[in-house]
Amino acid sequence: MRGHLARSHQEPYREFVDFVNTYVEPYANRWDIEQGIPQDVIRRCAEKGFLGATIPREYRGQGWDYLTYGAFTEAIGRGSISLSGLFNVHTMVMESILKWGSEEQKAYWLPMLASGEKVGALAMTEPGAGSDLMMMQTTYQQQGDRFILNGQKKWITFGAAADVLLVFGKLAGEEPIACLVPKDSPGLTITPIPDMLGFKASYLATLEFNNVEVPAANMIGRPGFAISYLAPYALEFGRISIAFASLGLLRACIELCGAHVMDRKTFGTNLIDQGMISHMITDMGVDLEAATLLCLEAVKAKDGHSPDATEKIMVAKYFSSRAGARHSTNAVQMMGALGCNEHHSVSRYYRDAKTMEIVEGSNQIHQLLLGKGFAKRAKRAMRTSEKAKGVQQRV
Amino acid sequence: MVEATLEQIVYTYIAEHVDDEFDYDTEIFEEGFVNSLFAIQLMTFLEKEFAIKITMDDLDMENYKSVNAIGEFVRRWRERNVR
Numbered sequence: 513m514r515g516h517l518a519r520s521h522q523e524p525y526r527e528f529v530d531f532v533n534t535y536v537e538p539y540a541n542r543w544d545i546e547q548g549i550p551q552d553v554i555r556r557c558a559e560k561g562f563l564g565a566t567i568p569r570e571y572r573g574q575g576w577d578y579l580t581y582g583a584f585t586e587a588i589g590r591g592s593i594s595l596s597g598l599f600n601v602h603t604m605v606m607e608s609i610l611k612w613g614s615e616e617q618k619a620y621w622l623p624m625l626a627s628g629e630k631v632g633a634l635a636m637t638e639p640g641a642g643s644d645l646m647m648m649q650t651t652y653q654q655q656g657d658r659f660i661l662n663g664q665k666k667w668i669t670f671g672a673a674a675d676v677l678l679v680f681g682k683l684a685g686e687e688p689i690a691c692l693v694p695k696d697s698p699g700l701t702i703t704p705i706p707d708m709l710g711f712k713a714s715y716l717a718t719l720e721f722n723n724v725e726v727p728a729a730n731m732i733g734r735p736g737f738a739i740s741y742l743a744p745y746a747l748e749f750g751r752i753s754i755a756f757a758s759l760g761l762l763r764a765c766i767e768l769c770g771a772h773v774m775d776r777k778t779f780g781t782n783l784i785d786q787g788m789i790s791h792m793i794t795d796m797g798v799d800l801e802a803a804t805l806l807c808l809e810a811v812k813a814k815d816g817h818s819p820d821a822t823e824k825i826m827v828a829k830y831f832s833s834r835a836g837a838r839h840s841t842n843a844v845q846m847m848g849a850l851g852c853n854e855h856h857s858v859s860r861y862y863r864d865a866k867t868m869e870i871v872e873g874s875n876q877i878h879q880l881l882l883g884k885g886f887a888k889r890a891k892r893a894m895r896t897s898e899k900a901k902g903v904q905q906r907v
Numbered sequence: 908m909v910e911a912t913l914e915q916i917v918y919t920y921i922a923e924h925v926d927d928e929f930d931y932d933t934e935i936f937e938e939g940f941v942n943s944l945f946a947i948q949l950m951t952f953l954e955k956e957f958a959i960k961i962t963m964d965d966l967d968m969e970n971y972k973s974v975n976a977i978g979e980f981v982r983r984w985r986e987r988n989v990r
Binding site for chain 1: 920923924925926942943944946947948949950951952954955962963966967968
């Protein structure tokens, strides 16, 4: 990553890497085993300003561009995918408020979130509504200047650690809306979900809303737009996070495996001199390079406010998360029994990498959307070329 | 050279992304030409191309339902923000 960054971004990246080497990586396996990240780690991240990320300084954020956010997420992902989940969901909530909130909402919520005084999480998924959000059953009923919220959310990343949740539901069972709901709202029950395959320390939770009163002033955006505008807008940031965190995971795989195969000997030679091992390391390195370029291209488009950013971010998420899953499998293979032990990081990479293929739009949803987009574009290109040929022949 | 109208620019952009025949009055969401991802892409395109910023106040399906509606919306936005 460092070699691809301009000097202006190398210094902050070095700081992120130093932070991860000191406060994250040495403890990440322990966090997974204990299924939680200590509060003092989250507090330290807040003190460093990391929870302010891309939010403008006027709201106590860091005002980072998306390239800096990506570089930060790569560094965190190298140390702990579980911790990267915090910045992912927190940033999605803040970016949603920044884009779709009123001036009053921005002034009220953003400083406390960007400073890390409060942690935010996004509550979209339900037991019966994952990829297809229109299936969600959570409802808001308006009563004067407040809503009554009922329903259930599941698999909510940092749901058991967040102070405020952006909860998606349908107003009167019809119009999708999203409201900010404080965790201590009466009628809200938060139950941690233990024993996940990956994201083990990401405080996943089930949220049950039983006649929870939410001030109407907490609604972000307008009724009818939560699924068509708020959710995809937020998920775009989620995909940037997953793409770059996967990149960090890939780097972790090659760093650990590279060192191992250079030193470990079998049958009188180093592992790297065995053709099969060399093949796996080569593919790992090539995919890391390709994924890095795709991720950088995606945030470049996002920083340039290019409409192409949406597709480029999906491409980066799809490629990086798939590469992470493939190469973490090979990493376990190369490390042998070591890679099968939960005290060794490679087993964590393997479990987290699988989860990265599922979150923020499963890779199958990416295939549906990207595949159709590519095919349409190809068809248009063919049609244009045939038209041009026809004109040429007539001439 | 004749300068493209606002509607022509919007039409060309949408036509590059949908495969069906449509005109300036076709209701692009109603007809299912636009999914939520393209809605975000279109929003970003409008913001960049016409130097506008879409906020919660602009969340009204009437603004985006067709090429003509988008043209009207962009003009109204510019007028509102020039004053």
